Amino acid sequence: MHHVERIGASTITRVDRFIYAVGYVVEVLRQVPRFLTHRRTGSRVLTMQVLFTGVEALSVIATISLGIGTVIVIQGLSLLPQFGQGRLIYSILIIVITRELGPILTALIVTARSGTAIATELGNMVVSHEIEAYSITGINPIRHIVVPRLIGVTFSTFLLNLYFNVFGLLGSFVVTQFVNPVSLQEYWSGLLEALSMTDVASSIVKSLVFGAITALVATFHGLQVERSSTEIPVAAIRSVGRGITLLIVANALITLAYYL
Amino acid sequence: MKLRYRYANQVVGVFVIVAIALTVILIVLLGVNQRWFRRNYEYYARFDTARDVAVGMSITFRGFTVGRVREITLTETNDVHVRFTIQEEYIDKVTRDSLIQVVTNPLGGGQILLHQGREPTEPIEEGSQIPTHDSEQGLRLREEDRVIILRDTDPIAQALGQIDPILANVDKVLLNVVGLTEEIDLAFRGESVGPVGAALTSFERAVADLQHTVAGVNRVVNETTIQIDSLLGDVQLIARNLEQTSAALADPTGLVKTLLDPSGSIATLLDDDNRLFEDITLIIASLERSIAGLDESLTQVAEFTAYLNTAQPQILSLLEEGRQTITTGQAVLQGIRNNPLIRGGIPEAREQPTTFRSVRDEEF
Amino acid sequence: MDEMLSEQMIAPACRLTSISLASESTPILEEITVDFPANACTVVMGPSGSGKSTLLKIAAGLIVPDDGSIEILGVDPARASDREIENLRARNGFVFQDGALWQNMSLYDNLALPLQYHEPERDAAAVRARIAELTRELGATRRLELRPSQVSAGERKIISFIRAIVTDPELLFMDEPTTSVDAERNTLLIARLRSIRERGRTIIAVTHDARIASRIADYILVVKEGRVLRFGSLREISRCADAEVERILTDVLSETATYDGDILDLLDPDESPFA
Incomplete structure (x- = not known):
């Protein structure tokens, strides 16, 4: 009986937490249009968020995508021509870089860099009563703190995904020149042939959803801090862990949705 | 304050603008490449079955993709209604008397060929029907020669098309061979119906078979109907025949022994000052050359089959088999030439490497 | 208290009714009912840990109590729309203990x-x-x-x-506004508070600072262990005979007092040099 009670209690807690999180997301989304129509004060926060999340992550993104493009080209060009399927390299580049790894790796990097930063920052703001200061000033903290971060992170993830593609596909072209030189024209038209609007749409949808997930999870956990500064690192860790799990689940769901 | 924080707006602005510019360029290029801004003209055709057509199948004209199948529906009268589009820039190819033809290859891929009407006219009205190759109307158009029918552009058919001149070459060589064997036959006629004659007759038969097959291949290629299976059967048969012949030639208790048998025809040959023998040697050398030529041709065929590569492993293996058989036959012939004069015997086979290994060597 | 309420001619600036709040089943505030009069300064006093800051945050609508209702400038924050809340916030201000x-x-x-x-x-x-x-x-x-x-x-x-x-703002909440402020600026701050009060604004302050209490307080709310011990005008409280109130005020005020003598005199408005 005791176990039954425990299971019941933990289920109720979980459902409660889930409903609370859903309510949080709904509230944030409700505030997005208000922020956009009403942004007297938040645009600076938005700019800084894009600077931190987008611009400052650019070098990491460039390095990783160049590396991955290189690996695909080298492995692909050593294997595919054996089957007379050399042109498949373009499809593989598109599938791996544009459809799959681009969005998810970008989101993972953003989660690791900005997710922790946002959770920590918001946790600190709670502890030092800055959130209360916003509330009492009549500035809705969701609208003024969460929404610009949501928009900034989502937008940055979208842009970084784009840069990931550019560097990944460009980098692989450079490598191709050493392995099996083709003209830029041929490489480019091969890529464009393999690239469909579905790929582009899938990549864009993914990067936007992933960016939103990262921002929502990070702000949610940051605001979960109550009063002690010892809760802040816990919130940061939780936001990364929960964020990565959700990203991978969302990636699987979106990929699945595109194949259905 | 760090520099990049002071210029946050500028830095972010550049970051955003570059990304947006790249996106726009990409989408425009994608659109141009995939013809978003070009108009397509719609036509339809009726087929008996939808088995060989599929949505998205391309429509080609002299090797250019000019359109695509958009929709396939079954009508109330059990016709298959195939709606397809022709790209704007090729619309003037769709003239009166044009017809379409479905070609498939054994791998299941396929395409629709557009054959243009012979008489240059204005493009036919959008939305009208284009007759198929084997429909009544199509047959009539073909019979009356009102449509230009080209060989199709299916990759396998193309490769076979390139094989064609080589096969013609093979054909010529074989005619040569047949002539020579007939000569040999004549030389022996009346003298003996002994083992050499028999062996050569058997070889002749094989060669005749091969010639027949080549004619068959020619027919097949000309009719642009791919009957790979029967072709393969023929080639296989030739290969077997050749193999048997060379086995007969190589058999030490057979031909060679008979040649050396003093009571056989060889004794007669040796008696007339080696003249007849030298004649035979000459004939055999020439035959050998011909076979070498055939071998070379088949090697060439094998190289061409490289285009088909993984597509048609059987062809490759059979050609390889045929080539090996011929090589064996060649060696045996050299043995025949050497042996009576007691020189080298049958030489060690020196493998002439082909470009591709036999498919049986490797699992796919 | 009844006497005090009858003195009030206008609606209170902030009304707390049966407020209770507990943290993990430890009560912080219990059954607090207070009407903070408008256009006047109320100083909340009590020993450390008596729930003064929490009470102030509840009164400002920053913390939602477990029980009871709140009305700030006529608005119930639990029922108000976002727009009403925003308008309300434009009309109040809050000085946090740590600045925030x-x-x-x-x-x-x-x-x-x-x-x-x-x-x-x-x-x-x-x-x-x-x-x-x-x-x-x-x-x-x-x-x-x-x-x-x-x-x-x-x-x-x-x-x-x-x-x-x-x-x-019409309504100003302050949680220890003068801690770590030097004497010179403390004086400037108190002067400003007086002018704010004189312009008919309402001030609710939690403080240990005897100078604030003596120079600007109209009412004193004494809190102990999460309950209201006494609420009344400055005069009433400073002349209160209740030994417990007296002890609390002495303890609280002695933390900042620099005067000798009867500490409660500090609260006497008549003695105030600024009065």
């Missing part, structure tokens, strides 16, 4: 944000003029481009006070 300045903004932006938010019609020059006026009056630093972490605690407190009053 926004760390990621310059001091100037900390002061400008409430103005930009609630008075968008003010142009940048007007905002700058208003901030300059207040910082000069209260002796705050002129280097407003600095971040909060770059200035002293006392400076932060002054800036936080200016932030609370920059929109000239």
Whole structure:
């Protein structure tokens, strides 16, 4: 009986937490249009968020995508021509870089860099009563703190995904020149042939959803801090862990949705 | 304050603008490449079955993709209604008397060929029907020669098309061979119906078979109907025949022994000052050359089959088999030439490497 | 208390009814019912840990109590729409105990944000003029481009006070506004508070500072262990015969008092040099 009670209690807690999180997301989304129509004060926060999340992550993104493009080209060009399927390299580049790894790796990097930063920052703001200061000033903290971060992170993830593609596909072209030189024209038209609007749409949808997930999870956990500064690192860790799990689940769901 | 924080707006602005510019360029290029801004003209055709057509199948004209199948529906009268589009820039190819033809290859891929009407006219009205190759109307158009029918552009058919001149070459060589064997036959006629004659007759038969097959291949290629299976059967048969012949030639208790048998025809040959023998040697050398030529041709065929590569492993293996058989036959012939004069015997086979290994060597 | 309420001719600025709050089943506040009179200054006093700060935050609508209802300037924050809440916030200010300045903004932006938010019609020059006026009056630093972490605690407190009053709110909540503020600026601050009160604003302050209590308090609320011990006018409380109240006030005030003699005299308005 005791176990039954425990299971019941933990289920109720979980459902409660889930409903609370859903309510949080709904509230944030409700505030997005208000922020956009009403942004007297938040645009600076938005700019800084894009600077931190987008611009400052650019070098990491460039390095990783160049590396991955290189690996695909080298492995692909050593294997595919054996089957007379050399042109498949373009499809593989598109599938791996544009459809799959681009969005998810970008989101993972953003989660690791900005997710922790946002959770920590918001946790600190709670502890030092800055959130209360916003509330009492009549500035809705969701609208003024969460929404610009949501928009900034989502937008940055979208842009970084784009840069990931550019560097990944460009980098692989450079490598191709050493392995099996083709003209830029041929490489480019091969890529464009393999690239469909579905790929582009899938990549864009993914990067936007992933960016939103990262921002929502990070702000949610940051605001979960109550009063002690010892809760802040816990919130940061939780936001990364929960964020990565959700990203991978969302990636699987979106990929699945595109194949259905 | 760090520099990049002071210029946050500028830095972010550049970051955003570059990304947006790249996106726009990409989408425009994608659109141009995939013809978003070009108009397509719609036509339809009726087929008996939808088995060989599929949505998205391309429509080609002299090797250019000019359109695509958009929709396939079954009508109330059990016709298959195939709606397809022709790209704007090729619309003037769709003239009166044009017809379409479905070609498939054994791998299941396929395409629709557009054959243009012979008489240059204005493009036919959008939305009208284009007759198929084997429909009544199509047959009539073909019979009356009102449509230009080209060989199709299916990759396998193309490769076979390139094989064609080589096969013609093979054909010529074989005619040569047949002539020579007939000569040999004549030389022996009346003298003996002994083992050499028999062996050569058997070889002749094989060669005749091969010639027949080549004619068959020619027919097949000309009719642009791919009957790979029967072709393969023929080639296989030739290969077997050749193999048997060379086995007969190589058999030490057979031909060679008979040649050396003093009571056989060889004794007669040796008696007339080696003249007849030298004649035979000459004939055999020439035959050998011909076979070498055939071998070379088949090697060439094998190289061409490289285009088909993984597509048609059987062809490759059979050609390889045929080539090996011929090589064996060649060696045996050299043995025949050497042996009576007691020189080298049958030489060690020196493998002439082909470009591709036999498919049986490797699992796919 | 009844007598006091009858003195009130207008509705209270802030009304708490049967407020209770517990943290993990330990009660912090129990059954608190108070009407903070409008256009007057109420000082909340009590020993440390008596729940004064929590009470103030509940009164300001920052903490939602487990039980009871609140009305701030006629608005119930639990039922009000977002717009009503926003309007309400434009009419109140809050000085946090630790300043609670926004760390990621310059001091100037900390002061400008409430103005930009609630008075968008003010142009940048007007905002700058208003901030300059207040910082000069209260002796705050002129280097407003600095971040909060770059200035002293006392400076932060002054800036936080200016932030609370920059929109000239009808209702001002203060949690220990004078801690870590030096004597000179303390005087400036109290002078400002007096002028705020004289302009008919309502002030609710939690403080240990006897000078604030004596110079600006109209009413005193004495809290102990999460309950209201006594609520009355300054005169009533300072002349109260209740030994417990007297002991609490003595303890609280002695933390900041620098005078000898009867400590409760500090609370006597007649004795106040500024009265």
